[in-house]
Amino acid sequence: MxxxxxxxxxxxxxxxxxxxxxxxxxxxxxxxxxxxxxxxxxxxxxxxxxxxxxxxxxxxxxxxxxxxxxxxxxxxxxxxxxxxxxxSTNVTSFFRESHHYDLLEQTLLPQWLQQKRRQGDRLRIWSAGCSTGEEPYALAMVLAEALERHGADVDAKILATDLSPQALAGAREGVYSIDKLGGVSAERRRRWFLRGEGSYEGLACIHPRLRELVVIQPLNLLHEWPMSGLFDAIFCRNVVIYFDKPTKERLFRRYAGKLVAEGYLFLGHSESMHGLSDDFDLVGRTVYRKRPA
Ligand SMILES: C[S@@+](CC[C@H](N)C(=O)[O-])C[C@H]1O[C@@H](n2cnc3c(N)ncnc32)[C@H](O)[C@@H]1O
The missing domain is CATH 1.10.155.10 (Chemotaxis receptor methyltransferase CheR, N-terminal domain)
Known part of the structure; x- marks a missing residue:
């Protein structure tokens, strides 16, 4: 042509x-x-x-x-x-890179909920670059189950942010095609989704309990961050892959400043902090822990 x-x-x-x-x-x-x-x-x-x-x-x-x-x-x-x-791409799915959720469920949440026993103790997880919501809602399933299991009365929330208005609209709606629930176990499907009927046939809606745990906000990671508190863990997966080196360095420095002592940062499968930050130790597959000061 x-x-x-x-x-x-x-x-x-x-x-x-x-x-x-x-x-x-x-x-x-x-x-x-x-x-x-x-x-x-x-x-x-x-x-x-x-x-x-x-x-x-x-x-x-x-x-x-x-x-x-x-x-x-x-x-x-x-x-x-x-x-x-x-x-950019909004591709995402429930329980993508499931080893991160296993670590959270089996090790980190039991540990944190054991430590956070005083009334008013906060537990905060940030899904930075949450796309259409599959990541924060999967985190919310694991969190809700852990809160029940450990009988913990903790002020727990997941902050879900993204730059894309379309992606955030999807996350707020929280309605997914049933054939997109491949990563969700049968038990969790029954527990955490409401099945659509009639004109909603083939769709599944996120359970209100999960909506309570997830706060959805627009945020460009390169701009100012209005949040004042610190996070126990930040999930920033499959987001920095397109960023240039100085942007990644700056972002990782800012994440370190937003995490509690020994807080966790999760990156996507093809992302790495190698040569970009001295603030973290690699402690698992694309899992980083903030170094003690
Ligand atoms: C491929 S999706 C990853 C979704 C999810 N974290 C996962 O791993 O499945 C990348 C998301 O990052 C968002 N994003 C890209 N640049 C961003 C920026 N500067 N600030 C906030 N979000 C951004 C995109 O809008 C997109 O929704």
Missing amino acids: SATVTFDNQVTVAGTGGPVLGDADFRFLRDFVLQHCGIALSDQKRQLVQGRLLRRLRALGLKEFGSYCELLRRDPDSELGDLASAI
Whole structure:
């Protein structure tokens, strides 16, 4: 397929009339995305970015990428979430990388709940980059069961944050197709989901007890964090994979500042802190513990 230059860097694909992402606009978008989302886009990603942003152009009624860049220059915050959603992936699932949940259930929660016996003691877990909610709700299942098992009267909550408005809307809704529950045991399916009937056939809704435990908030990890308390554990899995090195270094330093002494940080299967932080020890498969001060 050949391309026709129309003006400046605007190019249309011959035969389709669809806009093509020119050099100057791609450079602008690359710098914008790095600055605001921490995501480093290589030249090889240009086609992908073009394809994914075409949908945003259509949704906004824009005819060319130049107008989209202009919108980002004018009002960076309003479009940031949708831009990030378009270029990053929201892929997730219940009990993804299940060894992390095993560690939490078998070792960490019993230990923490044993220590947190005084009234008003808090237990906080943060799912940073929670996507459509499968991760925080799976954490909530394990937490709810541990609270019951240990008879603990602890103020326990899971904070679930993401940058993508679409992902957060899905997390708030908490309704999932039954064929997406593959990672959930039959017992947990019965216990923690309400089965849809009639027009909701084939869908499963998160149990209200889990909703009580999960607080969902929008948050760009690169911006200010409004939370004042510390966390016992932070799950930031399959999020930093696209971030450049300085962004990861800064983020890991900030996570260390947000964890209690010897708090835990969980990363995704292809992520590592190697050479990026002196604040943590590797204590399991992509599991890190904050070093004592
Ligand atoms: C692949 S999903 C991972 C979901 C879940 N943690 C898991 O491992 O299954 C990555 C999520 O990170 C979010 N994300 C990417 N950059 C972010 C940023 N700068 N601030 C907050 N969330 C971000 C994306 O919107 C996406 O929902």
